[in-house]
Amino acid sequence: MLTDKTFLSPVFVALAALFWGLAGGLGGVLTSEGWAPLVVSFYRGVIGLLFVAAWLALRPRGSGLACRQLWFWSVIAGLGVAGNFAFYFISIAEGSVAVAATLMYCAPVFVYLVSFTLKLEQPTLPKWLAIAMVVVGIVLLTGIYEVGASEVTPVAVGAGLLSGLSYAVFIFGFKYAAPHGSPQAVLLVAFGVLSVILLVLSGTEQALAVLSAPIWPLFVILGVLGAGLSFVIYIRGLNYTAPAVASIVAMVEPVTASLFGVVLLNERLGLFQVLGLLLILVTVTALSVYSNVRPGYRHRAA
Numbered sequence: 001m002l003t004d005k006t007f008l009s010p011v012f013v014a015l016a017a018l019f020w021g022l023a024g025g026l027g028g029v030l031t032s033e034g035w036a037p038l039v040v041s042f043y044r045g046v047i048g049l050l051f052v053a054a055w056l057a058l059r060p061r062g063s064g065l066a067c068r069q070l071w072f073w074s075v076i077a078g079l080g081v082a083g084n085f086a087f088y089f090i091s092i093a094e095g096s097v098a099v100a101a102t103l104m105y106c107a108p109v110f111v112y113l114v115s116f117t118l119k120l121e122q123p124t125l126p127k128w129l130a131i132a133m134v135v136v137g138i139v140l141l142t143g144i145y146e147v148g149a150s151e152v153t154p155v156a157v158g159a160g161l162l163s164g165l166s167y168a169v170f171i172f173g174f175k176y177a178a179p180h181g182s183p184q185a186v187l188l189v190a191f192g193v194l195s196v197i198l199l200v201l202s203g204t205e206q207a208l209a210v211l212s213a214p215i216w217p218l219f220v221i222l223g224v225l226g227a228g229l230s231f232v233i234y235i236r237g238l239n240y241t242a243p244a245v246a247s248i249v250a251m252v253e254p255v256t257a258s259l260f261g262v263v264l265l266n267e268r269l270g271l272f273q274v275l276g277l278l279l280i281l282v283t284v285t286a287l288s289v290y291s292n293v294r295p296g297y298r299h300r301a302a
Helices: 004-032 037-058 068-094 097-104 107-117 125-142 154-180 183-202 204-211 216-238 243-249 252-264 271-289
Strands: none
Touching (some): 004 037, 004 068, 004 097, 004 243, 004 252, 037 183, 037 204, 037 216, 068 097, 068 183, 097 125, 097 271, 107 125, 107 271, 125 154, 125 271, 154 183, 183 204, 183 216, 204 216, 243 271
């Protein structure tokens, strides 16, 4: 029998993905206004920290904060999400929202490669073919086959791929921390690590300048949508959402970010770039549906 929880959970996952896509677009607006990607990343993370702190205060039971394993893997997750946010906005600033979002969506491919290396996942021909198709999609999307003619800079491509790799680190960290405590406790440590790292890298002077800038409400909206409310409803949604469904619904994020860039930021995508984008999205989603490499596993009730 279909309950409210099983019905609403995929909606929560889709809504979180929509918020993440919008966050990418808002990051594009802020970086185009001259704000450093690290500053944008810091505010996205620190506002997320406030949300998960409130969540933990409301649901403190079984936090696991006394467990060393939770702290270790949560710190790893924090390093991953810090890199994910920072490299994502660097890629946006150096390239476009559509390209950055799609390259970040390649994260499950990195998870596969790491899993192959650690022998956590059995490599098969279909998986290698899927990875090869993603590589072809990246070539088409970035236009790197056009030597000297591509509008996408090497920095944008490298940062976009590093954001996906960093997200893969976050996935592993969160996955191994989750059995030792509540998701809100894991996220509290992870976002705390993120906030410290990005504050040090961006500098307190730049971070404080945001508070007196007329555009500060946009930073707040970015943080609420991109890390605060979105992570809370995403984790809650996963409790009653099948991994395959979550993987498909997650396509909302890169699609939303790409549309934001094209419609509101006047970014242009050529025919081959669109083909590359679609090839990556479809292939990565198929990989995710038929595996457990995405963070779609069950958490204990939070």
